Amino acid sequence: MTWIPEVASNLASKVDGLLILITLLSLVFFILITVVLVYFAIKYRRKREDEETPYITGNEPLEIIWTVIPSILLIILFVYGYVVFKDMRTPPEDALEVTVEGKQWLWTFDYYNGKKTINELYVQHNRPVRLVMEAPDVLHSFFVPAFRVKQDLVPGRYTQLWFTPTKIGTFDIFCAEYCGTGHSAMLGKVIVLSPEAYEIWEKGVKADEGAGVASLPPAELGEKIYKEKGCNACHSVDGSVLVGPSFKGIFGHAAVMQDGSSVNVDENYIKQSIIEPQAHVVKGFQPVMPSFKGILSDEEVTALVAYIKTLK
Amino acid sequence: MANHTIAHNVYVPFLEKKGILSWILSTDHKRIGIMYLISISFFFLVAGVFALLLRYELLTPASDFVQPHTYNVLFTLHGSIMVFFFIVPGLAASFGNFLIPLMIGAPDVAFPKLNLGSYWIYLLGTVIVLIALAKPADTGWTFYTPYSATTDTDVVLITFGVFVLGFSSILTGLNFIVTIHKMRAPGMTWHRLPLFIWASYATAVLQLLATPVVGITLLLLITERTLGVGFFDPAKGGDPVLFQNFFWFYSHPAVYIMIIPAMGVISEIIPVFARKPIFGYKAIAYSSLGIAFISFLVWAHHMFTSGISDLAATIFSFLTFLVAIPTAIKVFNWTATLYKGSIHLHSAMLYALAFVFLFTIGGLTGLFLGALAADIHLHDTYFVVAHMHYVMIGGTVMGFFGALHFWYPKWFGRMFNETVAKIAWFLIFIGFNVTFFPQFFMGIQGMPRRYATYPAEFESLMALSTYGSWILGLGIFIMTINLIAGLINGEKAPQNPYGSLSLEWQVPSPPPLENFEEIPHVTDWTYGYGKKK
Ligand SMILES: [Cu+2]
Ligand SMILES: [Cu+2]
Numbered sequence: 010m011t012w013i014p015e016v017a018s019n020l021a022s023k024v025d026g027l028l029i030l031i032t033l034l035s036l037v038f039f040i041l042i043t044v045v046l047v048y049f050a051i052k053y054r055r056k057r058e059d060e061e062t063p064y065i066t067g068n069e070p071l072e073i074i075w076t077v078i079p080s081i082l083l084i085i086l087f088v089y090g091y092v093v094f095k096d097m098r099t100p101p102e103d104a105l106e107v108t109v110e111g112k113q114w115l116w117t118f119d120y121y122n123g124k125k126t127i128n129e130l131y132v133q134h135n136r137p138v139r140l141v142m143e144a145p146d147v148l149h150s151f152f153v154p155a156f157r158v159k160q161d162l163v164p165g166r167y168t169q170l171w172f173t174p175t176k177i178g179t180f181d182i183f184c185a186e187y188c189g190t191g192h193s194a195m196l197g198k199v200i201v202l203s204p205e206a207y208e209i210w211e212k213g214v215k216a217d218e219g220a221g222v223a224s225l226p227p228a229e230l231g232e233k234i235y236k237e238k239g240c241n242a243c244h245s246v247d248g249s250v251l252v253g254p255s256f257k258g259i260f261g262h263a264a265v266m267q268d269g270s271s272v273n274v275d276e277n278y279i280k281q282s283i284i285e286p287q288a289h290v291v292k293g294f295q296p297v298m299p300s301f302k303g304i305l306s307d308e309e310v311t312a313l314v315a316y317i318k319t320l321k
Numbered sequence: 322m323a324n325h326t327i328a329h330n331v332y333v334p335f336l337e338k339k340g341i342l343s344w345i346l347s348t349d350h351k352r353i354g355i356m357y358l359i360s361i362s363f364f365f366l367v368a369g370v371f372a373l374l375l376r377y378e379l380l381t382p383a384s385d386f387v388q389p390h391t392y393n394v395l396f397t398l399h400g401s402i403m404v405f406f407f408i409v410p411g412l413a414a415s416f417g418n419f420l421i422p423l424m425i426g427a428p429d430v431a432f433p434k435l436n437l438g439s440y441w442i443y444l445l446g447t448v449i450v451l452i453a454l455a456k457p458a459d460t461g462w463t464f465y466t467p468y469s470a471t472t473d474t475d476v477v478l479i480t481f482g483v484f485v486l487g488f489s490s491i492l493t494g495l496n497f498i499v500t501i502h503k504m505r506a507p508g509m510t511w512h513r514l515p516l517f518i519w520a521s522y523a524t525a526v527l528q529l530l531a532t533p534v535v536g537i538t539l540l541l542l543i544t545e546r547t548l549g550v551g552f553f554d555p556a557k558g559g560d561p562v563l564f565q566n567f568f569w570f571y572s573h574p575a576v577y578i579m580i581i582p583a584m585g586v587i588s589e590i591i592p593v594f595a596r597k598p599i600f601g602y603k604a605i606a607y608s609s610l611g612i613a614f615i616s617f618l619v620w621a622h623h624m625f626t627s628g629i630s631d632l633a634a635t636i637f638s639f640l641t642f643l644v645a646i647p648t649a650i651k652v653f654n655w656t657a658t659l660y661k662g663s664i665h666l667h668s669a670m671l672y673a674l675a676f677v678f679l680f681t682i683g684g685l686t687g688l689f690l691g692a693l694a695a696d697i698h699l700h701d702t703y704f705v706v707a708h709m710h711y712v713m714i715g716g717t718v719m720g721f722f723g724a725l726h727f728w729y730p731k732w733f734g735r736m737f738n739e740t741v742a743k744i745a746w747f748l749i750f751i752g753f754n755v756t757f758f759p760q761f762f763m764g765i766q767g768m769p770r771r772y773a774t775y776p777a778e779f780e781s782l783m784a785l786s787t788y789g790s791w792i793l794g795l796g797i798f799i800m801t802i803n804l805i806a807g808l809i810n811g812e813k814a815p816q817n818p819y820g821s822l823s824l825e826w827q828v829p830s831p832p833p834l835e836n837f838e839e840i841p842h843v844t845d846w847t848y849g850y851g852k853k854k
Contacts, residue, residue: 014766027695028765035685038649042656042681049659050666050674053595060663062596062851068657072601075653076646083642083688090692091635097694098631147468148561150626150701154767157698161627163562164467165555168628181776185626185701185769187461189468190390193772250388295473 017176017201018156023093025157030089034082097158100171104137111142111149111162114191114242114252115299116182122211127304128197128239130182132174133207139171150186153199161186174201191252194242231316234309243298246320253298254291260318265292279314331838334734334831348433351732351832353440354419360443361415362801364406369797371399376756376790382777389773393459394474396771400462405483406447408717409575412582413528414443414493416724417521419732421497423825424515426506426843428835431499435492443489450482461771463572466553466564470545477546480539487536490578494528497521506824508843515823515847516605520585523609527574527581527616535571538564562627569620577616580712581609583720584651587673590727591655593821594670595662598848601654608647615644625696634693641691648684652677667819668742672723675750679715683708686761704764707757714753722749725804730814734831737807745803748796755789823847 013029016022107130108119118126132138142151144162151170152159160170184195202210225233235241243252254264263271264278267290272278281288283305286298305313335351344352375395378386387395418436422429430436456475460468469476501522505514541552542564551557553564584605592599599605621629621637655677664670686708689695699705730736759782768779775783817826824843828836845852 012762012765024694024698027692028689028698031689031692031695035688039681039685042652043678045656046659046674046677049656049662050664053659053662053664055596055663055665060596062663063661064598064849064851064853065600065660066598066848067601067604071657072604072650072653076650079649080646083645086688086692087639087642090638090694090696093694094634094638094697095631097697147471148465152701152767152769154698157694159626159697159700163628165560166628181767183767183769187393187465187468187771189459189472190393192393193389193769193774249384251384252389 015155015176015180017174017178017180018153018158019173019175020093020097021155021157021175023096027086027089027093031086034086038079097171100139100169101137104139104171105133106139106141107132109140109142109151109162111144111151111184111188111195112299113146113189113297114184114195115239116151116184116195116197117304124211125304127237127301128182129237130197130199131207131210132199132201134174134177134201134203136204137171137173139169142168142170147188148186149184149188149195152183152185153180154183155180156199159185174199177201177203191242194239194251196242197239227312227315228319229316230309231312231314234305234313235316238301238305240313253294256317256320258321260320264289266290267292276314279317280310283310283313332829332833334829335834336734336831337834346437348429348437349834350418350422350430350433350436353436354415354417355732356440357410357418357443358415360447361407361411364402364447366797366801368399368402368407369794371395371402373790373794375399376787378773379775379783380787382775382780382783384773390459392773393461393771394457397458397461398454401458401479401483402450403713404462404575404579405486406450408579408713409490410443410486410493411579411717412586412721412724413497413521413524413578414439414489416517416586416728417493417497417524417582419728420517420825421500421521422504423828423832423836424518424823424847425501425504425509426824426837426841427500427504428837428840430496431503432496436496439489439492439496442492443486446482446484446486446489448482449485450479453478453482463568464539464542464564465568466542466545466561469542470553477543480542484536484539484543487532487539490528490532494525494532497525498529501525506841506843512603512606513843513846514606515585516588516599516602516609517582517585519606520581520588520609523613524578524581526610527578527613531571531574531578531617534567535575538567538571541567562624562629565624565627566621569623570617573620573623574613574616576712577612579717580720581612583676583717583724584609586720586724586727587655587676589823590669590673590723591658592848592850593727593819593823594665594667594673595659596820596850597658597660597662598850598852599654600657600660601650602846602848604650605654608650611647612644615640615647619644622691622696625693626700638691638693638696642688645684645688645691652681652684665819667726668739668746669723669727671743671746672719672726675746676716676719676723679711679719679753683711683715686711698767699764701770702764703760703768703770706770707760707764710757710760714757722746722800727819728825729804729807730818731825731830731832733808733811734814734829735807735811736814736818737803737811741799741803745796745800748792748799750796752789752791752793752796756786756793757789759783759785759789822849 013025110117116128118130142162144164149162156172158170158172160168178201180199182197245251245255246257248255248257259274264274265271284302286300287296290296335349378392453475458474458476458479544550545552551559553559553561588599588605619641622641625634763779763782814830816829
């Protein structure tokens with residue numbers, strides 16, 4: 010890994026220019042101070058107890074120089090930072106708009122054509138996108154390192170962010186503002202498609218799936234959905250407790266509900282848990298699971314059920 | 322520097338009286354200083370253990386040592402205890418108390434009883450927070466709303482504890498300001514004062530003016546949680562970003578409450594061990610005040626991604642760069658003081674040099690965060706974690722350790738083992754850099770902070786950072802043992818082992834009860850090293 014992350018948006022290279030300039034200036038000052046410090050510390054080491062030292066209390070020209078030069082450099086950095094920032098804050102008129110909802114601990118994306126995806130943002134190569142973001146619960150922050158963009162989502166107001174993806178591929182989305190237990194699992198991907206692939210995706214078929222996915226066995230499809238739709242933010246498959254109960258070994262056993270009743274975990278229970286999570290709340294957990302009604306198709310829910318069954 | 326005589330026949334060291342009551346009811350600034358020193362050191366070690374635990378969790382990407390919620394609790398406790406219990410009261414309360422009267426030639430602070438009261442308030446605050454540990458908060462030390470208003474952990478009690486602590490800070494600040502104005506010995510003019518006094522003065526002003534704001538903020542949060550008033554709740558017409566504005570209005574100046582006293586310490590140590598006058602006395606003295614003033618006007622640089630207006634972001638970025646200038650000047654001045662000196666690398670001096678080196682890194686990496694577009698990328702990543710630790714450990718804690726080693730003989734009348742002190746210094750220096758330097762790279766790569774689990778590509782840097790924390794922990798452990806051992810069986814310390822010209826070294830070690838047999842008459846400044854008589 011290089012010290013600067015992958016460059017995948019129009020803004021990234023501009024930010025990198027600034028990062029590199031500051032790094033170089035910092036290195037110059039750092040090396041200067043270190044060399045002088047170490048040199049003095051060695052050269053003027055006390056050799057005898059009664060050494061004489063000169064009485065120097067200051068040097069005005071020197072002090073003026075080391076005030077003025079850094080001041081000028083700092084102003085340059087400020088202006089550079091501002092110019093790139095201005096760019097970041099000014100989306101082009103023709104940018105495609107996507108609505109983003111960040112909610113503990115999932116990203117939901119709503120597109121202009123009524124499509125909705127979870128934790129996966131589909132965008133088109135070289136086409137500017139403007140994200141209009143809101144959060145119903147607490148603060149979150151939408152961060153894509155490869156694009157060098159970050160913006161907090163603030164309850165009670167819309168915030169926005171834009172970029173033009175300049176590289177086809179898949180890039181990490183991190184939630185950068187602490188938002189509770191599942192914060193580090195609030196991850197997503199930006200999927201940058203070529204114009205052709207994007208057109209296919211727009212029409213309904215998922216570009217990266219096509220025929221391949223339909224032929225996946227249900228349990229494998231379920232595992233894929235488990236990871237892609239963000240179930241893994243709250244449910245583990247190895248028995249550890251995250252925000253929700255682990256899926257390990259739940260199938261066929263009784264689950265104890267908040268009201269003390271106990272329910273057998275079967276296909277219907279799992280399906281209901283996904284579509285209407287608040288119908289039964291498992292004891293010891295908060296009723297925070299979002300409903301996946303309208304987001305997951307029937308086949309997808311069935312695939313999830315099949316997957317959970319395999320977790321012995 | 323001063324003509325005064327000490328009558329040895331009546332010398333009673335302030336440590337003479339024994340018994341618990343002679344401590345907890347003492348109004349002697351030196352004893353109060355020791356009580357603060359013990360308390361803050363205790364909390365430093367406790368919060369340090371939390372740090373080791375959370376770094377241990379981060380050894381691997383999965384959450385396999387503790388659950389994510391526990392991890393969140395750990396970083397909340399680590400941050401809030403370090404900040405509010407150790408580093409904010411820190412040097413100001415411990416060494417400030419001990420040194421201010423001694424350095425200005427006064428028998429005590431202006432209001433000794435109030436001083437003891439401040440300590441008791443501090444203790445009350447810590448007790449409240451300890452009770453809150455029954456259901457510890459998971460909000461992070463910043464207590465951001467709305468999360469802090471909704472999480473079902475005990476936020477009210479811990480914020481109330483911090484609220485109470487605030488009073489201690491305000492009263493101490495007030496006490497020091499009055500002391501420095503009114504209690505200086507005859508002839509101790511402002512421009513003869515040791516720079517530690519200037520630093521303490523600037524700090525005290527910040528404490529007095531900024532702390533009430535965080536107090537009110539936390540009170541608002543408490544009313545929001547208990548009475549359901551919606552100051553920060555958009556559903557009730559409030560605004561979560563308002564909390565951030567309030568919070569940083571205090572907490573940015575607080576950064577300087579934490580660092581300025583350490584700058585004062587460094588300005589004392591370097592001249593003594595270089596046997597040179599401090600270079601650019603006035604520049605250092607007034608830049609402390611300058612920094613204190615500007616620090617009130619930069620708070621929103623923590624909020625460039627929070628949804629504040631572009632204009633506000635631009636103005637705050639500009640003001641942030643302004644703070645960099647007085648800070649840079651100080652670094653140049655300390656370095657220049659070494660020129661043609663007679664340098665003795667005592668352990669205290671090693672800490673001072675480590676300060677200059679590490680604080681320079683902390684300061685320079687601040688430039689990345691002050692520049693708008695760069696901050697957008699780096700904000701809330703490990704870059705910020707690394708930067709703030711370079712300033713807080715590399716700066717303040719190095720200053721604190723330096724102060725401990727420097728004034729130890731004066732305070733306790735004994736010496737520690739210098740060889741062991743140097744070994745500990747070396748481990749701390751290496752361990753610190755191994756822990757935090759990799760974090761700059763992780764941050765630039767985009768690794769967000771406060772993550773209980775993390776993507777596998779960060780594993781090697783994360784593990785390196787964890788190994789570093791072990792070296793750092795070992796170093797601090799050895800240092801602590803060495804300093805405690807010195808108290809028990811250290812050699813007796815002479816009055817002035819390093820040949821300092823400052824007033825506190827002109828009285829016996831440890832100082833007598835009322836400091837000076839006779840109030841000294843000061844005729845020259847503190848830094849007359851090498852001056853021809
Ligand atoms: Cu988050
Ligand atoms: Cu700040």
